[in-house]
Amino acid sequence: MYSFNYERPSGINDAAGAVGEDDKFLAGGQSYLPTLKLRLAQVDKLVDLGGISDLKGISVSGGEISIGAMTTHGTVATSSDVRSSxxxxADMAAHIGDAQVRNRGTIGGSIANNDPAADYPSALVALNATVHTNKRSITADDFFVDLFETALEDGELITKVTFPVPQKAAYAKFPNPASRFALVGVFVAQTTSGARVAVTGAGPCVFRQSDMEAALSGNFSGAAVKGIQTVADKLNADIHASADYRAHLISVMAARAVDAAS
Amino acid sequence: MTSVSMTVNGKSVNADVEPNTLLVQFIRENLRLTGTHVGCDTSQCGACTVHVNGDSVKSCTMLAVQADGSDVTTIEGLASGDDLHPMQTAFRENHGLQCGFCTPGMIMSAVDLVKRNPNPTEETIRKELEGNICRCTGYHNIVKSVKDASEKMGG
Structure with missing residues (x-):
């Protein structure tokens, strides 16, 4: 790692004030520290959010779950509030990375990074979640912009994510067997405003599969989406899977998720 | 340099470190506790697993400064004097190691695993140990050791 300065403020405003143009916020560090170790990034200062208790915790009220940005995957996976609502x-969080990564990695860090193969972006989009920052609220549909790109401005800090409780939902992932990142992951949800299908791992950024959403609105069953193809043109192709293979997996994973939804 | 203070294996330690010092470097090089191993150094193999405030973490993917104020336990802190931790005993009795390089990380992960799953099935053990790699592929006896220890730990 290149050298950098370090600060650990205890308040949200202090953190926002401490981060300059060439500085970065540090959440759980499970993606960013490896990036720094490989010298793929360089910062003047890391502003560690680990000391801000206001950014942690889970609460439920009025048909909505609120998860603080610095809440770990392990905490979400085992939260009785999340499990019951x-x-x-909770199942999705329980299958991110491995146990040690889940003990450090956070929801805020994951979505700010917007890795194309991360699990959380699909959950936020399918569940129609809202990302709250120190400046504004952003719908998940608007938050995830492109490969490793979000709507966050420089110095903008995610404080929490709120999820309206759906009628039912499920996530089905075909993990890369080594990294456990999603080769393709499909999160489906039935909500009062219709079915939502969000796909991660397959393209440069999470996206909604609108043909599947339309099919599910009349008939929420795996059979309704099994035969719906996704155009492979803009999907990822790499040593792990071709674009055609990923396109095929979207239909398979979507059908599995719909059939498992509860 | 940034000053850090933490409790490691029950003893309080203070030091001035560069902010880019990894927790595993701090443990091995400053504290000379070399039971915690560096295998891949890319957050995959789990040989560097320690407990921070009771949770298993990969100490190659955490900065020493992030552990400021924390309670850290390494493999050296598991036994009480000459009495091995039940997980260590189970690994010895079930031949849960071959070359031994991954063992400290395996044991630290396994202790956290049993804390979270007091009576784990073989499937749970295998899933929970996904973050630890044994290049000898000695998983069969590692899983057997964890199962044995979980029963003796009162699961």
Missing amino acids: IPAL
């Missing part, structure tokens, strides 16, 4: 979200 949106079990699909």
Whole structure:
């Protein structure tokens, strides 16, 4: 790692004030520290969010779950509030990385990074979540912009994510057997405003599969989406899978998720 | 340099470190506790697993400064004097190691695993140990050791 300065403020405003143009916020560090170690990034200062208790914790009220940005995947996976309101979200968190990564990695860090193969972006989009920052609220549909790109401005800090409780939901992932990142992951949700299908791992950024959403709105069953193809043109192709293979997996994973939804 | 203070294996330690010092470097090089191993140094193999405030973490993917104020346990802190931790005993009795390089990390992960899953099935053990790699592929006896220890630990 290149050298950098370090600061650990205890308040949200202090953190926002401490981060300059060439500085970065540090959440759980499970993606960013390896990036720094490989010298793929260089910072003047890391502003560690680990000391801000206001950014941690889970609460439920008015048909909505609120998860603080610095809440770890392990905490979400085992939270009785999440398990009872949106079990699909807890299950998804329980399958991110491995146990040690889940003990450090956070929801805020994951979505700010917007890795194309991360699990959380699909959950936020399918569940129609809202990302709250120190400046504004952003719908998940608007938050994830492109490959490793979000709507966050420089120095903008995610404080929490709120998820409306769906009628039912599920996540089905075909993990890369080595990294456990999603080769393809499909999060489906039935909500009061219709079915939502969000796909991660397959393209440069999470996206909604609108043909599947339309099919599910009349008939929420795996059979309704099994035969719906996704155009492979803009999907990822790498040593792990071709674009055609990923396109095929979207239909398979979507059908599995719909059939498992609860 | 940034000053850090933490409790490691029950003893309080203070030091001035560069902010880019990894927790595993701090443990091995400053504290000379070399039971915690560096295998891949890319957050995959789990040989560097320690407990920070009771949770298993990969100490190659955490900065020493992030552990400021924390309670850290390494493999050296598991036994009480000459009495091995039940997980260590189980690994010895079930031949849960071959070359031994991954063993400290395996044991630290396994202790956390049993804390979270007091009576784990073989499937749970295998899933929970996904973050630890044994290049000898000695998983069969590692899983057997964890199962044995979980029963003796009162699961």
